[in-house]
Amino acid sequence: MALLDVDDLSVTFSRRGQRTVHAVDGVSFSVDAGEVVGLVGESGCGKSVTSLAIMGLLPKQRGTRIGGKAVFDGTDLIQLDDRSRRDIRGRDVAMIFQDPLSSLNPVIPIGLQVTEVLTRHRGMKGDAAAKEAADLLDRVGIPDPRRRLKEYPHQLSGGMRQRALIAMAVACKPRLLIADEPTTALDVTIQAQILELLKELVRDSGTALVMITHDLGVVAGMCDTINVLYGGRVVETARRRPLFAQPRHPYTVGLLGSVPRLDAGRGERLTPIPGSVRDLLPWPEGCAFAPRCTRRIDACVGEPPEMVPTHDGRSYRCVNPAPLPGSEPVVPADTRREEDKA
Amino acid sequence: MTVTTGKKRDKIDRLAELAAVRDDERGVSLWQEAFRRLRRNPAAIVGAVILALFVLVAVVGPFFVPYGATDSIGIREGVVKSGQGIIPGPSGEHWLGYDHQGRDVFSRMVVGARQTLLVGVVSTLIGLAVGALIGGIAGASAGLGGRWGRWVDSTLMRFVDMLLALPSLLLAVSVAALLGASLTTVMIAVGVVSVPVFARLLRGSMISQSNSDYVLAATSLGVKRSRIALTHVVPNSLAPVIVQATLTLATAIIEAAALSFLGLGNPDSTIPEWGVMLADAQPYLGIRPALAIYPAVAIIVTALGFTLLGEAMREALDPKLRK
Amino acid sequence: AESDRGDDSGGSKKDTLVFGVAGDPKVLDPSFASDGESLRMARQVFETLVRPEEGGTKVTPGLAESWTPDAAGTTWTFKLRSGVKFHDGTDFNAEAVCVNFNRWYNSKGLMQSPDVTPYWQDVMGGFAKNEDPELPPSLFKSCTAKDATTVDLAFTRVSSKIPAALMLPSFSMHSPKALEQYDASNVAGTAEDIKYPSYAMEHPTGTGPFKFKSWDVANKTLTLERNEDYSGTKAKLKTLIFKTISDENARKQALRSGDIQGYDLVGPADVEPLKGEGFNVLTRPAFNILYLAINQKGNPKLADVKVRQAIAHALNRQALVDSKLPPGAKVAENFLPDTVEGWNGNVTKYDYNPEKAKALLAEAGATNLTLRFHYPTEVTRPYMPNPKDIFELLSADLQAVGIKVQPIPLKWSPDYLNATTSGSAHDIHFLGWTGDYGDAYNFIGTMFDRPKDEWGFSNKPLFDKFQKADTTADMGARVELYKELNADVMTFLPGVPISHSPPAIVFGKDVTGVKASPLTDERYSTAEFKS
Amino acid sequence: MFRFIVRRLLQLIPTLFGLSILLFIWLRRLPGGPETAILGERGTPEMRAAIRRNLGLDEPILVQYGRFIRRMIRLDLGTSTSTKREVTTEFLQRFPGTVELTVMAMIIAIGVGIPLGYLAARRRGRLLDHLSVGGSLIGICIPVFFLAYMLKAIFAENLGWFPSSGRQDPTIEATRITNFFVLDGLMTREWDAAADALWHLVLPGLALASIPLAIIVRITRASVLEVLGEDFVRTAEAKGLTENVVRRRHVLRNAMLPVATSIGLLAGGLLSGAVLTETVFAFSGIGAFVAESISQRDYPVLMGFILIIAVVYVLVNLIVDLSYSLIDPRVRVR
Amino acid sequence: MTENEILVEVRDLKVHFPITRGVLFDRVVGHVKAVDGVDLDIPRGRTYGLVGESGCGKSTLGRALLQLTPPTGGKVTFDGIDLTRMAPNKLRGMRRRMQMIFQDPMSSLDPRQNVESILTEGLHAHGIGESRDERRRIISETLDAVGLPRWALSRYPHEFSGGQRQRIGIARALVLGPELIVADEPVSALDVSIQAQVVNLLDELQDNLGLTYLVIAHDLAVVRHISDVVGVMYLGALVEEAPSDRLYSEPLHPYTRALMSAVPVPDPDVEDRRERILLAGDLPSPANPPSGCRFHTRCPWAQPTRCAEERPVLRQIGRSRVACHWAERIASGELRPHRVDAELVRPADEGEAPGVVSAPTEPGSYV
Numbered sequence A: 001m002a003l004l005d006v007d008d009l010s011v012t013f014s015r016r017g018q019r020t021v022h023a024v025d026g027v028s029f030s031v032d033a034g035e036v037v038g039l040v041g042e043s044g045c046g047k048s049v050t051s052l053a054i055m056g057l058l059p060k061q062r063g064t065r066i067g068g069k070a071v072f073d074g075t076d077l078i079q080l081d082d083r084s085r086r087d088i089r090g091r092d093v094a095m096i097f098q099d100p101l102s103s104l105n106p107v108i109p110i111g112l113q114v115t116e117v118l119t120r121h122r123g124m125k126g127d128a129a130a131k132e133a134a135d136l137l138d139r140v141g142i143p144d145p146r147r148r149l150k151e152y153p154h155q156l157s158g159g160m161r162q163r164a165l166i167a168m169a170v171a172c173k174p175r176l177l178i179a180d181e182p183t184t185a186l187d188v189t190i191q192a193q194i195l196e197l198l199k200e201l202v203r204d205s206g207t208a209l210v211m212i213t214h215d216l217g218v219v220a221g222m223c224d225t226i227n228v229l230y231g232g233r234v235v236e237t238a239r240r241r242p243l244f245a246q247p248r249h250p251y252t253v254g255l256l257g258s259v260p261r262l263d264a265g266r267g268e269r270l271t272p273i274p275g276s277v278r279d280l281l282p283w284p285e286g287c288a289f290a291p292r293c294t295r296r297i298d299a300c301v302g303e304p305p306e307m308v309p310t311h312d313g314r315s316y317r318c319v320n321p322a323p324l325p326g327s328e329p330v331v332p333a334d335t336r337r338e339e340d341k342a
Numbered sequence B: 001m002t003v004t005t006g007k008k009r010d011k012i013d014r015l016a017e018l019a020a021v022r023d024d025e026r027g028v029s030l031w032q033e034a035f036r037r038l039r040r041n042p043a044a045i046v047g048a049v050i051l052a053l054f055v056l057v058a059v060v061g062p063f064f065v066p067y068g069a070t071d072s073i074g075i076r077e078g079v080v081k082s083g084q085g086i087i088p089g090p091s092g093e094h095w096l097g098y099d100h101q102g103r104d105v106f107s108r109m110v111v112g113a114r115q116t117l118l119v120g121v122v123s124t125l126i127g128l129a130v131g132a133l134i135g136g137i138a139g140a141s142a143g144l145g146g147r148w149g150r151w152v153d154s155t156l157m158r159f160v161d162m163l164l165a166l167p168s169l170l171l172a173v174s175v176a177a178l179l180g181a182s183l184t185t186v187m188i189a190v191g192v193v194s195v196p197v198f199a200r201l202l203r204g205s206m207i208s209q210s211n212s213d214y215v216l217a218a219t220s221l222g223v224k225r226s227r228i229a230l231t232h233v234v235p236n237s238l239a240p241v242i243v244q245a246t247l248t249l250a251t252a253i254i255e256a257a258a259l260s261f262l263g264l265g266n267p268d269s270t271i272p273e274w275g276v277m278l279a280d281a282q283p284y285l286g287i288r289p290a291l292a293i294y295p296a297v298a299i300i301v302t303a304l305g306f307t308l309l310g311e312a313m314r315e316a317l318d319p320k321l322r323k
Numbered sequence C: 001a002e003s004d005r006g007d008d009s010g011g012s013k014k015d016t017l018v019f020g021v022a023g024d025p026k027v028l029d030p031s032f033a034s035d036g037e038s039l040r041m042a043r044q045v046f047e048t049l050v051r052p053e054e055g056g057t058k059v060t061p062g063l064a065e066s067w068t069p070d071a072a073g074t075t076w077t078f079k080l081r082s083g084v085k086f087h088d089g090t091d092f093n094a095e096a097v098c099v100n101f102n103r104w105y106n107s108k109g110l111m112q113s114p115d116v117t118p119y120w121q122d123v124m125g126g127f128a129k130n131e132d133p134e135l136p137p138s139l140f141k142s143c144t145a146k147d148a149t150t151v152d153l154a155f156t157r158v159s160s161k162i163p164a165a166l167m168l169p170s171f172s173m174h175s176p177k178a179l180e181q182y183d184a185s186n187v188a189g190t191a192e193d194i195k196y197p198s199y200a201m202e203h204p205t206g207t208g209p210f211k212f213k214s215w216d217v218a219n220k221t222l223t224l225e226r227n228e229d230y231s232g233t234k235a236k237l238k239t240l241i242f243k244t245i246s247d248e249n250a251r252k253q254a255l256r257s258g259d260i261q262g263y264d265l266v267g268p269a270d271v272e273p274l275k276g277e278g279f280n281v282l283t284r285p286a287f288n289i290l291y292l293a294i295n296q297k298g299n300p301k302l303a304d305v306k307v308r309q310a311i312a313h314a315l316n317r318q319a320l321v322d323s324k325l326p327p328g329a330k331v332a333e334n335f336l337p338d339t340v341e342g343w344n345g346n347v348t349k350y351d352y353n354p355e356k357a358k359a360l361l362a363e364a365g366a367t368n369l370t371l372r373f374h375y376p377t378e379v380t381r382p383y384m385p386n387p388k389d390i391f392e393l394l395s396a397d398l399q400a401v402g403i404k405v406q407p408i409p410l411k412w413s414p415d416y417l418n419a420t421t422s423g424s425a426h427d428i429h430f431l432g433w434t435g436d437y438g439d440a441y442n443f444i445g446t447m448f449d450r451p452k453d454e455w456g457f458s459n460k461p462l463f464d465k466f467q468k469a470d471t472t473a474d475m476g477a478r479v480e481l482y483k484e485l486n487a488d489v490m491t492f493l494p495g496v497p498i499s500h501s502p503p504a505i506v507f508g509k510d511v512t513g514v515k516a517s518p519l520t521d522e523r524y525s526t527a528e529f530k531s
Numbered sequence D: 001m002f003r004f005i006v007r008r009l010l011q012l013i014p015t016l017f018g019l020s021i022l023l024f025i026w027l028r029r030l031p032g033g034p035e036t037a038i039l040g041e042r043g044t045p046e047m048r049a050a051i052r053r054n055l056g057l058d059e060p061i062l063v064q065y066g067r068f069i070r071r072m073i074r075l076d077l078g079t080s081t082s083t084k085r086e087v088t089t090e091f092l093q094r095f096p097g098t099v100e101l102t103v104m105a106m107i108i109a110i111g112v113g114i115p116l117g118y119l120a121a122r123r124r125g126r127l128l129d130h131l132s133v134g135g136s137l138i139g140i141c142i143p144v145f146f147l148a149y150m151l152k153a154i155f156a157e158n159l160g161w162f163p164s165s166g167r168q169d170p171t172i173e174a175t176r177i178t179n180f181f182v183l184d185g186l187m188t189r190e191w192d193a194a195a196d197a198l199w200h201l202v203l204p205g206l207a208l209a210s211i212p213l214a215i216i217v218r219i220t221r222a223s224v225l226e227v228l229g230e231d232f233v234r235t236a237e238a239k240g241l242t243e244n245v246v247r248r249r250h251v252l253r254n255a256m257l258p259v260a261t262s263i264g265l266l267a268g269g270l271l272s273g274a275v276l277t278e279t280v281f282a283f284s285g286i287g288a289f290v291a292e293s294i295s296q297r298d299y300p301v302l303m304g305f306i307l308i309i310a311v312v313y314v315l316v317n318l319i320v321d322l323s324y325s326l327i328d329p330r331v332r333v334r
Numbered sequence E: 001m002t003e004n005e006i007l008v009e010v011r012d013l014k015v016h017f018p019i020t021r022g023v024l025f026d027r028v029v030g031h032v033k034a035v036d037g038v039d040l041d042i043p044r045g046r047t048y049g050l051v052g053e054s055g056c057g058k059s060t061l062g063r064a065l066l067q068l069t070p071p072t073g074g075k076v077t078f079d080g081i082d083l084t085r086m087a088p089n090k091l092r093g094m095r096r097r098m099q100m101i102f103q104d105p106m107s108s109l110d111p112r113q114n115v116e117s118i119l120t121e122g123l124h125a126h127g128i129g130e131s132r133d134e135r136r137r138i139i140s141e142t143l144d145a146v147g148l149p150r151w152a153l154s155r156y157p158h159e160f161s162g163g164q165r166q167r168i169g170i171a172r173a174l175v176l177g178p179e180l181i182v183a184d185e186p187v188s189a190l191d192v193s194i195q196a197q198v199v200n201l202l203d204e205l206q207d208n209l210g211l212t213y214l215v216i217a218h219d220l221a222v223v224r225h226i227s228d229v230v231g232v233m234y235l236g237a238l239v240e241e242a243p244s245d246r247l248y249s250e251p252l253h254p255y256t257r258a259l260m261s262a263v264p265v266p267d268p269d270v271e272d273r274r275e276r277i278l279l280a281g282d283l284p285s286p287a288n289p290p291s292g293c294r295f296h297t298r299c300p301w302a303q304p305t306r307c308a309e310e311r312p313v314l315r316q317i318g319r320s321r322v323a324c325h326w327a328e329r330i331a332s333g334e335l336r337p338h339r340v341d342a343e344l345v346r347p348a349d350e351g352e353a354p355g356v357v358s359a360p361t362e363p364g365s366y367v
């Protein structure tokens, strides 16, 4: 039994006068204790919505529908009532967000923002809470923590803010930590610091981590298992080495081909994915990636492809996956559209 | 294996294109886009309908009124004795009855619509013109930078702050006191009140536009400063100003009424204007409250129309809501 | 204060009358007052030697029981009531009368400013030593206390004003002790910045049925209480409060909601409705005149009497009176109300006749006449409840006979008054007059006895006749002269008298005992709550 | 903080300086000039000339301006031409009433506006939301004096629930200390006097509150909606805080920032509103006094009023900014 | 076109922004030294890449180079012409030869202009194209070059996707036929898949048109991918400049080393093997830069001598230029890195204080 089992999670937003958005469309993955799981994908593929749905943090507005299950330690987080969910949030499952400045309350000192978690979940008050908060800040590498407690977010640099956010998240030693693009807003050198800190925390406390990012490099260094999302669905799941060594889904292949590698030589052309994320085929009508896919065949349209598990412990959602080295391509990529806007 | 049914292929292409834009349509500018959004907003439609009616009445109404708006028929015929508290109410002949001077209220309401519109529009235009001038100069100087530019800007803005520090009423009163009571005075007084609002708005919006990347882009293209100001900065700064002008129209009508109430309005009540009618009706509230209620309701509804439309425009033009 | 109120609650509210007035009094010493609210308060706290009959204008005994002129008509002997005490306990006697008159007569410095002692200057002209050479010599000459209850007032000449003018509250008797104690004649400051002494602001001390208690500027209330030692009939009310509510509608609403139990300056339109609701609306006899003034200097055409006659015939005064004035208003035939002796029913009358007006204009060659018509804004006067409306009607009438009208609306004070009473930039305008006391000279004399910018004419025979009337000591002869004068004026037609309108005053449904006075000399001491 | 206050007070100087120039010009441009304003209708040309000499109107303009400024600095606002009392004294007597009224209006506007705006935002799109948005639209569009009349006609005249005029029942004998009637009543333990004074504030307070109330409802609603969508609220939720803590500590406090700014801006408007409301309710305050002065053309009073208003406006905004810096630490650093 | 001809020469370029503060009228209380003495040469037809942390002055350098921000000091020579001394009118004429591409494709396009007018604006400004048809032709060619369809002309920016908008931005720059293009973060706002398209496009255009690029980005991998020479900036100055292949294989400056080690590579093997040089703390404020070597407060190799006192200048070491006193000894392994304690860095003030200034314009008025 995994720590978190997300099963067929789907989120739709519908609003009058606008098309219904299937932001998350049957996502399933699981996270074991102590494991680091990555969710990767381009902007708009549903990463954040997935994590928010698990946390029960989606904006409460009419027209938002959540389906499926997210079983954490035996309880389905989706069906939970508000009260018990609040009990679990911050204590057993914690979350870190992308933009550290806007994610911190600008008018409340850092100290209170940390201690309020301790008060809420660990019943700590006054000096005890302050001391614990200072310890936490110290642990995430904020210098002179006692003084920082009285300061406000705007007085800290970006990196320090993110550290403070992490301190709040790990205050109650959660068993699951979800980090939604925790380093996107930061410089590489700071990103390296934060990633290192996260790794350390996970290693030391055995917390499971769901790492959401669009940066393949980040997952390559951190995650044990990686789920690639496209158009609200997981299109490929694999342990990290096989995934990077032999990506099967054309989208994963495309992603890897799109990013220049620091260690590669100069002059090689990148192989971009044509089209843009806007060119989505609704999943029920086939593979959402089909309009941009270089390996598209007729079977891609009509029936949505199922997740296909393979012998080496991974699975992908494709009828014409990229070949493993040595095997023949199933179909030549002749269906590529001549005049692509790309 | 390579059998491709044309049907399926079409479908892909169709769907792919669905996401992109189609060839046959012309582009939709932001104004058009905003207008589309406006049309979908029920508040905007209510506001627009009210205003359309108002403008229609104001423009063509006076040609169709049954009686002269300044003709004291009731007194001539001896039926109105307001001095003795006798002001007949609605009848088949006089749909809204007589006013205290024995004039036909319905005719006055209709003719008054035109005057009211005139007061609202002219005073807003005065405020807009002066405010936009000050704000435009300040904004341009601030955007231009340099010691001089900053100095001009802060001097103008200090002046505007000063106007802002005066309550609108006092400002209007001062103007009215200076110029003496007349219709022109009312329009100027009400207009002056909105000067600081327009000035600040335009300046702020111009400065933020001047700092935007596309202005930098135009500069790097080698476009002249004056041209940039005219083709980029000003047009992009106008949206909030237009919204504000619509909202100001609403307040202008109310403010004109308040000035009349304080006795600073147009003293010539032979020109019917709703604010003047409302003020004139005060002594007769006890006898015929309707005399006050007609113009008051008309003012409220019209102001509401302008406000609804203005708010809806604000929403429609808001870049935050743009998608 | 708490114990005070304990009494109050026991004594039921029925002996406290809150009366709504339109403005704060300016000053509590009536010597310095000219505004109605100061005078209203003074009439309750002070008394004068002679006073108007209740509800009329006749001269009746006040603090003086009787008065007689000497043969020349210049010295008047007043026999005073005895046993009268001022509110501070001192006695009222002949001595006190002289102290009062000498105080006014010997005014110095700022007290000679027309702003400070308007009525004295109006009636008496000047002072013992005029500081301004422009001031006329004083009519008052001296005061002699013959014994405790007999006093002689000597005047420099015979005047129609005496004794009627002595009814004015400005000639109220003050306690000499209080005058001295509170420095009553020390008017300090500068002409632009007059500072009244504490007597005039806090310690008015008279002999009237009510004593001054407090003036709460912050709450805009002036509280008077019953003078338990009053020599006459004691006031029925224990407390009388004047509460300032400047807005006419607000006064009406306050009456309806029970905040106040009466108010003055009732809008004409409200008279009937209030009556209908059962309120006690009192209509004062019309003691005023509204007229259309014609300035013969303003437009040379106006010097032609035919043009003035045309204007008079053009005006539908009856329609105006019917529609705009309160019930009881009348079209004026003279420049004074018919209740004043000297009124003449036998004068030239100008009926509403547009045709005749047009003919007269044609005759005078003034077919293309454009007149600057001044009218005041933001004001209601007893004779003119709604100037704007009146203007509109009159102006429509004039236009109907082909006279073009250029409307010039002006603020009542000071613009309108300035513009219409000085210079010659005005053609026609309307104004009015409310009588101060019941003598015809107070109306027509004030208007036509000398050249005035308001009218722009000089008519020596007319002026001389006025002079003669003023100095005629014999009452009967004087009245005859007044009648002649009225006829002369209406023939000469310097302007068009329009109307007399009765101002109304209203009391609560359960308030009785007050009689309306043409001189606004209502006596609140007789007011009581019926129950 | 101290520097901030000093800075703001110093900023007052150019504003007042500019105003003084405007006022000076205004006073000189009066129809007929200042001497007419003083003399009124009784002036003769000689008297006018004398006054001109007295007032030094024949001196160079800069000298005159200098004297004008000196008088302003000494708070010598001259004498009211209509009441013949010093403008400063008049104001001191009437100011408390206006303060009481505006405070009452502000209490109503804030006390009702913020909760209503908050609830409307929480129940976005539901009946309450529509009602409060619609109501606030009407509140903005209804002329204040008309609303005042309506309130008075209904609640005072017809229903008789509230008094229709004045600041206190004149039959109550109340001791005056500060001229703040409610305060005086409390200080002297004349409870009935205090209660009556408070009672008299209700209707005018409501009328005066209409616009600020409407604006506060709208701003609060918009601001709460915006804050509800902020990332840090999500963070707070993610921490599992109770709804109560999230609302109070995270949402409301942040949502108050724009509301606080708008309250400062409304303060100036309230004084304008007081002119209308006090007139209708015969409420003895600066507003009614000014309305009378308008019709009497009492320029010294109007001028004094403008100066006082400008100072009050700046001071109120200073207070608002200070309170702002209490809520928002980002402002504090400067 | 000769190989290695220098098109742009930058000498000791400085851009200092005044920090103003004041009670009534603002006075200058200090300077943000956004660019503080930069020397660099860009050969014609080549790509010069500029990397560095956020706020280190990259964009400012780019703008100052194009004279869009007036430099405080130093010299910029373009094709032998000194731009810093040029009269504004002449400079406008020069702009035709040097263009800019912006980071945010949305905010750099006027939302009220359609694509056609965006593209013709520059043509008008320089009087290019005799007739309307001529201009149309130029525009069409440009559209083809950047891969935008013809129908795009009548459309407005908001109707395009991010990648397409960036293409419009590129087209706007290209339409004038410039020699130099300064691209400020041309791809950082784009999705990874789109990013590659744009990078390829830039490459292609350079090949076809012989353009010279100054590419600014904080993503080292991207910069290295498209650049011939890469300059690394730190707090307003270049700390290292090297041919792009050398930069990864042999970083000489400690900062460059740290930077290289911090960039994640999408390859688990590399990631697992990599030894991270973690820098302590944050970038110091450019308003108050550290003395001596700007980097010494965070440098794991900082030495007690020289580093804090003496500001190192760029020195040629092999094919690279480095501004480090100890570069050789670090490279040889003689000096070992040591632990550095993070110093707390205060972020710069963010915007004006709110208050009365931000008057909301609400309806409703008493008058």
Ligand SMILES: Nc1ncnc2c1ncn2[C@@H]1O[C@H](COP(=O)(O)OP(=O)(O)OP(=O)(O)O)[C@@H](O)[C@H]1O
Residues within 6 Å of the ligand: A013, A021, A022, A023, A024, A041, A042, A043, A044, A045, A046, A047, A048, A049, A050, A059, A214
């Ligand atoms: N509240 C909402 N209402 C409507 N649509 C929404 C809402 N929230 C998200 N979406 C849509 O759902 C889709 C997925 O959004 P999501 O935020 O999960 O993407 P993401 O993968 O996190 O992207 P990014 O990398 O930009 O953060 C997007 O198309 C977005 O527009």
Ligand SMILES: Nc1ncnc2c1ncn2[C@@H]1O[C@H](COP(=O)(O)OP(=O)(O)OP(=O)(O)O)[C@@H](O)[C@H]1O
Residues within 6 Å of the ligand: E017, E018, E032, E033, E034, E052, E053, E054, E055, E056, E057, E058, E059, E060, E061, E218, E286, E348
């Ligand atoms: N107009 C300006 N006025 C004042 N300071 C400025 C201005 N423009 C930039 N700065 C400051 O100069 C420094 C360098 O800014 P610049 O934009 O060049 O950095 P950058 O390297 O491009 O950063 P990023 O990667 O975030 O774009 C920053 O500290 C910035 O705050």
Ligand SMILES: [Mg+2]
Residues within 6 Å of the ligand: A047, A048, A049, A180, A181
């Ligand atoms: Mg996201």
Ligand SMILES: [Mg+2]
Residues within 6 Å of the ligand: E058, E059, E060, E184, E185
């Ligand atoms: Mg930049």
Ligand code: NI
Residues within 6 Å of the ligand: C259, D163, D168, D169, D170
């Ligand atoms: Ni009461």
